[in-house]
Amino acid sequence: MYDVKLASILTLGEAIQEFVHDGATMALEGFTHLIPSAAGHEIIRQGRRNLTIIRMTPDLIYDQLIGAGCVSKLIFSWGGNPGVGSLHRLRDAVENDWPRPLELEENAHAGMAAAYAAGASNLPFGILRGYLGSDLPKYNQRIKFIECPFTGERLAAVPAIRPDVTIIHAQKADRKGNVLIWGVVGVQKEAVLAAQRSIVTVEEIVDKLDSPPNAVVLPSWVVSAVCEVKGGAFPSYAQGYYARNNAFYKSWDAISRERESFQAWIERYILGTKDFSEFRQSVGGAAANA
Amino acid sequence: MPDQNGYSADEMMTIAAARKLRNGAVCFVGIGLPSAAANVARLTHAPDVVLIYESGPIATKPSVLPLSIGDGELSETAETVVSIPEMFSYWLQGGRIDVGFLGAAQIDRFANINTTVIGNYRKPKTRLPGAGGAPEIAASSKEVLITLRHNKRAFVQKLDFVTSGGYFNGGNSRELMGLPGRGPTAVITDLGILTPDIQTKELTLTSLHPGVSIQQVIEATGWPLRIAPDVGTTPPPSETELQVLRDLNARTARAHAGQA
Numbered sequence: 001m002y003d004v005k006l007a008s009i010l011t012l013g014e015a016i017q018e019f020v021h022d023g024a025t026m027a028l029e030g031f032t033h034l035i036p037s038a039a040g041h042e043i044i045r046q047g048r049r050n051l052t053i054i055r056m057t058p059d060l061i062y063d064q065l066i067g068a069g070c071v072s073k074l075i076f077s078w079g080g081n082p083g084v085g086s087l088h089r090l091r092d093a094v095e096n097d098w099p100r101p102l103e104l105e106e107n108a109h110a111g112m113a114a115a116y117a118a119g120a121s122n123l124p125f126g127i128l129r130g131y132l133g134s135d136l137p138k139y140n141q142r143i144k145f146i147e148c149p150f151t152g153e154r155l156a157a158v159p160a161i162r163p164d165v166t167i168i169h170a171q172k173a174d175r176k177g178n179v180l181i182w183g184v185v186g187v188q189k190e191a192v193l194a195a196q197r198s199i200v201t202v203e204e205i206v207d208k209l210d211s212p213p214n215a216v217v218l219p220s221w222v223v224s225a226v227c228e229v230k231g232g233a234f235p236s237y238a239q240g241y242y243a244r245n246n247a248f249y250k251s252w253d254a255i256s257r258e259r260e261s262f263q264a265w266i267e268r269y270i271l272g273t274k275d276f277s278e279f280r281q282s283v284g285g286a287a288a289n290a
Numbered sequence: 291m292p293d294q295n296g297y298s299a300d301e302m303m304t305i306a307a308a309r310k311l312r313n314g315a316v317c318f319v320g321i322g323l324p325s326a327a328a329n330v331a332r333l334t335h336a337p338d339v340v341l342i343y344e345s346g347p348i349a350t351k352p353s354v355l356p357l358s359i360g361d362g363e364l365s366e367t368a369e370t371v372v373s374i375p376e377m378f379s380y381w382l383q384g385g386r387i388d389v390g391f392l393g394a395a396q397i398d399r400f401a402n403i404n405t406t407v408i409g410n411y412r413k414p415k416t417r418l419p420g421a422g423g424a425p426e427i428a429a430s431s432k433e434v435l436i437t438l439r440h441n442k443r444a445f446v447q448k449l450d451f452v453t454s455g456g457y458f459n460g461g462n463s464r465e466l467m468g469l470p471g472r473g474p475t476a477v478i479t480d481l482g483i484l485t486p487d488i489q490t491k492e493l494t495l496t497s498l499h500p501g502v503s504i505q506q507v508i509e510a511t512g513w514p515l516r517i518a519p520d521v522g523t524t525p526p527p528s529e530t531e532l533q534v535l536r537d538l539n540a541r542t543a544r545a546h547a548g549q550a
Binding site: 031057076078080081084086094113129130131132133134136183185187189190239243 | 321322344345347356357358359360362363364365366371373374375377378379383402407411413414416417418419420421422423424425426428429449451452453454455458464467468469470488546547
């Protein structure tokens with residue numbers, strides 16, 4: 001007998017409670033589009049600790065998780081505030097061990113893409129024509145080189161990424177929990193398929209997805225939980241729903257620059273709100289309308 | 291700000307970099323200065339250039355410059371949008387890219403670049419964003435263009451970290467390392483243009499922007515800079531080039547304003 005297990009439709013608070021535990025290895029993916037901001041906030045609210053967080057392009061939510069003391073290790077390939085500058089909380093952790101030491105496992109995008117694809121394929125490692133002459137393999141011992149058994153070419157090998165839990169944000173799901181995602185889809189499909197468990201927050205849950213046959217759809221039975229969180233990618237964007245709030249990204253530079261202003265922001269807007277909807281109301285302006 | 295020439299050093303840099311991109315080339319575009327230059331090229335002499343951003347958009351025609359590498363504007367104006375694993379596997383490693391257009395925080399005399407860290411890796415003075423797509427763009431694109439502002443903090447004797455390879459130790463060291471593409475063909479700065487020597491691969495000053503002296507470039511470079519015997523002068527921006535760049539920047543500033 002086979003028994004397909006469909007995704008549970010949960011609140012985000014319930015999903016984080018059930019699937020994200022202290023010490024977990026976790027990927028919150030999104031390549032500037034559809035960043036699962038609401039889920040990042042909820043992890044801070046619930047006070048998770050000693051997380052290993054994985055993401056190709058850690059941005060504001062990883063800066064928040066690191067600054068809030070949730071993280072012991074970061075696996076990444078580009079960490080910045082896109083178009084603005086540094087992630088000050090990431091830098092403070094790396095440069096000054098504040099609020100705690102942060103271990104880095106650093107890669108290039110091509111390597112992480114290959115590692116996620118290997119994870120989704122249940123292969124032990126991914127290969128790429130990469131890292132040739134770069135100093136990265138000197139500092140990340142998990143990047144190795146192998147000889148192609150057919151041509152003798154020297155290729156890089158990277159261990160598969162297998163998160164305990166992957167969290168992404170998508171445009172919509174149907175009531176069974178099938179998920180539809182479009183636009184810049186990044187590495188989200190691979191990150192979900194590589195993980196033991198996955199949570200997908202969506203802009204809306206609808207009766208029918210009405211998706212074309214080749215659309216990026218994650219079937220309900222590969223997803224653990226679906227949570228409806230309107231505006232859940234703010235300040236990033238959800239194509240077809242709302243635009244990227246570039247002004248918020250710029251304002252994050254000042255908020256995060258000093259420890260005191262960062263902590264005050266976390267106290268007021270994350271710990272001081274009960275969920276993402278209340279966060280959006282309290283931040284006001286564009287967030288409330290996203 | 292425009293100087294007495296009627297244009298700024300940054301405008302000259304962007305326009306000089308744009309001119310290096312041939313019409314019809316397939317270009318993998320880095321965010322920031324390369325993105326500005328590539329779009330000025332598309333809006334002036336290179337209407338058929340194919341612009342690809344690592345976030346997935348292929349043949350994108352943004353009307354404003356993206357703030358991030360994955361802005362909605364890029365996918366809305368693209369012919370198709372592919373996933374990240376597909377972008378790096380089929381399109382970049384697959385050998386479909388003619389020109390990789392990169393920026394850098396530091397560069398050395400053999401056009402190796404650093405975007406990772408200033409100072410010691412374990413105890414950095416400044417932690418930079420990191421590699422992103424650059425090492426493989428620099429390796430697999432058929433050629434590479436690099437654009438950055440010219441000063442001694444950027445043009446250094448020795449990189450603190452080699453993120454992406456240019457010509458390594460010069461000569462044939464890039465070939466021996468097995469990188470598929472031919473490497474950087476020009477470095478365009480706000481002072482002039484440097485190109486690699488055919489034999490040694492050492493960056494050589496081959497063009498000065500109008501009003502810039504050789505001495506200025508030497509003083510802004512952290513190694514004893516080679517000067518081409520027949521160093522030329524970069525033609526100043528045309529009225530059209532300046533207008534296109536300024537209109538693009540004005541549209542971009544309007545689009546990126548708005549409330550937090």
